[in-house]
Amino acid sequence: MRGLRITWAVLRKDLLLERRSFELLPAMALLAIGTMVVLKFSFDQDEISGSLAAGGLIVPLLFAALLGISRLFAGEERDAGIHQFLLSPAPPGAILAAKVAGLALVLAALEVVLVPAFGLLLLGPSLFPVLPQVVLVLILLDLTLATVGGLVAGMALGTRSRELIVPIMVVPLTIPALIAAQKALAPVLAPGADPLVWRWPAVLAIYAVVLALVGSVVGEYLVED
Amino acid sequence: MAHPTTTAATPHTPAAAPDAAIVATGLLSAHGRRPVLRNLDLRLGAGETLALLGANGTGKSTLLGLLAGLRSPHGGALRVLGCDLPDERWALRGRVGFVAHQPLLYRDLTIAENLAYHARLHELPPSRVDEVIELAQLGDRRDQPVGDLSRGLVQRSAVARALLSDPALLLLDEPLANLDPVASDLVAALIAPRPGRTRVLASHDPVGSLAEADHVLVLGPNATVKYVGPAAGITPADAEAMYR
Amino acid sequence: MTVRALRPLTILTVILLAVGFGMAFFYAPLDVDQGFRQKIFYLHVPLGIVGLCGFVLGGIHGLINLRTGSPESDLRSYVTIHIAQIFSVMVLITGSIWGRTAWGHWWSWNEPFLVSFLIVFLMYCTYQPLRLSIDDPRRQARAASVFAVVAGVFVPINFAVVRLAAQQLHPRTLNSAAEGDMPGSVLLTFLLCFLAIAVLYATMVRYELLSKSTTFRLRALERRVGGDDLIPRRSSVPQA
Numbered sequence: 188m189r190g191l192r193i194t195w196a197v198l199r200k201d202l203l204l205e206r207r208s209f210e211l212l213p214a215m216a217l218l219a220i221g222t223m224v225v226l227k228f229s230f231d232q233d234e235i236s237g238s239l240a241a242g243g244l245i246v247p248l249l250f251a252a253l254l255g256i257s258r259l260f261a262g263e264e265r266d267a268g269i270h271q272f273l274l275s276p277a278p279p280g281a282i283l284a285a286k287v288a289g290l291a292l293v294l295a296a297l298e299v300v301l302v303p304a305f306g307l308l309l310l311g312p313s314l315f316p317v318l319p320q321v322v323l324v325l326i327l328l329d330l331t332l333a334t335v336g337g338l339v340a341g342m343a344l345g346t347r348s349r350e351l352i353v354p355i356m357v358v359p360l361t362i363p364a365l366i367a368a369q370k371a372l373a374p375v376l377a378p379g380a381d382p383l384v385w386r387w388p389a390v391l392a393i394y395a396v397v398l399a400l401v402g403s404v405v406g407e408y409l410v411e412d
Numbered sequence: 413m414a415h416p417t418t419t420a421a422t423p424h425t426p427a428a429a430p431d432a433a434i435v436a437t438g439l440l441s442a443h444g445r446r447p448v449l450r451n452l453d454l455r456l457g458a459g460e461t462l463a464l465l466g467a468n469g470t471g472k473s474t475l476l477g478l479l480a481g482l483r484s485p486h487g488g489a490l491r492v493l494g495c496d497l498p499d500e501r502w503a504l505r506g507r508v509g510f511v512a513h514q515p516l517l518y519r520d521l522t523i524a525e526n527l528a529y530h531a532r533l534h535e536l537p538p539s540r541v542d543e544v545i546e547l548a549q550l551g552d553r554r555d556q557p558v559g560d561l562s563r564g565l566v567q568r569s570a571v572a573r574a575l576l577s578d579p580a581l582l583l584l585d586e587p588l589a590n591l592d593p594v595a596s597d598l599v600a601a602l603i604a605p606r607p608g609r610t611r612v613l614a615s616h617d618p619v620g621s622l623a624e625a626d627h628v629l630v631l632g633p634n635a636t637v638k639y640v641g642p643a644a645g646i647t648p649a650d651a652e653a654m655y656r
Numbered sequence: 657m658t659v660r661a662l663r664p665l666t667i668l669t670v671i672l673l674a675v676g677f678g679m680a681f682f683y684a685p686l687d688v689d690q691g692f693r694q695k696i697f698y699l700h701v702p703l704g705i706v707g708l709c710g711f712v713l714g715g716i717h718g719l720i721n722l723r724t725g726s727p728e729s730d731l732r733s734y735v736t737i738h739i740a741q742i743f744s745v746m747v748l749i750t751g752s753i754w755g756r757t758a759w760g761h762w763w764s765w766n767e768p769f770l771v772s773f774l775i776v777f778l779m780y781c782t783y784q785p786l787r788l789s790i791d792d793p794r795r796q797a798r799a800a801s802v803f804a805v806v807a808g809v810f811v812p813i814n815f816a817v818v819r820l821a822a823q824q825l826h827p828r829t830l831n832s833a834a835e836g837d838m839p840g841s842v843l844l845t846f847l848l849c850f851l852a853i854a855v856l857y858a859t860m861v862r863y864e865l866l867s868k869s870t871t872f873r874l875r876a877l878e879r880r881v882g883g884d885d886l887i888p889r890r891s892s893v894p895q896a
Contacts (some may be wrong), residue, residue, distance in 0.1 A: 275533035278505030
């Protein structure tokens, strides 16, 4: 209970800071949409569907998430936020939990822009009929990306070459989630809009839960110096 | 390691002296491979004030970071408010007020937002924020972002932040630096000695800090200790001379 | 621990390897479909399984390090992961050779065992860079231990997901001998090779532990003789 209250306090502070500076979300959106344009030309097809379309949504999202993850503790770094936090009696894991929640919210906000852009720029079949399935898969993917991101950003705290370490650690760790999201979205985005194979959202959910459990056991050790 | 042995520096068995706020024995700390503090023995009773003197780069801020539990010693033993550091760091958290070089405030948040955040971390009622703002006379600036404030106002906000939880140990890193006389008097009153408040006061002003101190620690270059002992054993002129 | 104490283990390893692979070549029957090239199965698969268990073991030592803060468990975590990394390079190489002889390609995305190993290998490639980029030994040990735990949990999940994804598209072709009706002589040979590789892993871990801890003791003595140098130099290796 106390942990949740502190997590909420940190999350509120982070959202306030992001609202005030408003720099991360626009940068992530620009990178993601730019990547979609690149993919459009590298696929070199009039309209894409199925597996290619799933990749066209997931890859820009991954790039944007990488940007978000490497900036996850930027605000804390600028103003010695970890020290501020460690001078209080708050449980150390709470700051990591707040970062995970904040990143998941930022990714969700990003998708509000990204999914329509994807429907306009890349996708051949209409997006509307399959929107609920796409949203469901994306929410699960957000949770996984955010958990991986929180853990990796936590590990990279206090490293000298964060911008090198974070992406090379995030990419392999997210591959199972990306495979599952790709497999889930590919039939949904196919021309006939095949039904969702429930196995894959389940895999995503299980991965997110396992990571969150591991994180809740080991995460607190990352915020100690 | 040659430093004057004093009555203050009696190492070992902190349990035998429950009223000691700080007990350091053979403390070692380094930046990279360069030792900054070495073989430091120190003992400060609860409610006492330690004046921490020394030129730039002699490890004053490092020692304060160690005492706050924000750094881990590389060797020796350190016990602060009855907690062995770094192993019992969790028990120390929330009991130390730290006015550091950095204000430890978010520059994009207002004074009130910063203090409200810290109040939530410390689980203090919101009314405590208003009290502290009142105390530091920041009422008319409370809704300005910290990044827009003058150095003096930032320092006052940092002191207000450090006092928020009414900590048992107050660590002060040059709290009066860059303040005009009026602000300086105001801050000095806020951080003045009080019953039950142990203070470590790092400064470059031997006259002012020795007047308030019970004990003195003068750090020298290359991780040396120039003087450690009661304030009565050293004059401001001696302390001044140790800088050279 | 001294080198002398490791002698029985070393001799056992050599004997097991000789017997195991002797049986693989002269006792186990030639595979009906694949012929002689199937022999690499007795090396490739045990290396893979032992390597994966090594990564998981590294995670367990990492968890112990987080719980107790003991530098020895960090060193154990480091060494078990390091030897598992070497094994996984061997898995990729032997798998590639097998693929080349079986289908004429050095690499196949249809083989989940290989693909999973590539992902796991990429994951663990970041272990040493992570360690090296953290100067403070205590913090380094903690971040590396968290990595070891997370990655140790990641290894089996990754395998399950890759396998699930591959199954949906392609029938598995490669490890027909590993599934279903394995003749008794093949099974016996495989188990013996597996044991040999597992003991080889244990021996390599022992040797590296001994080498690392001896190096640290030597460095610590050098520092004491040298006097001034109190703090160990920056390193990606645990300072146990």
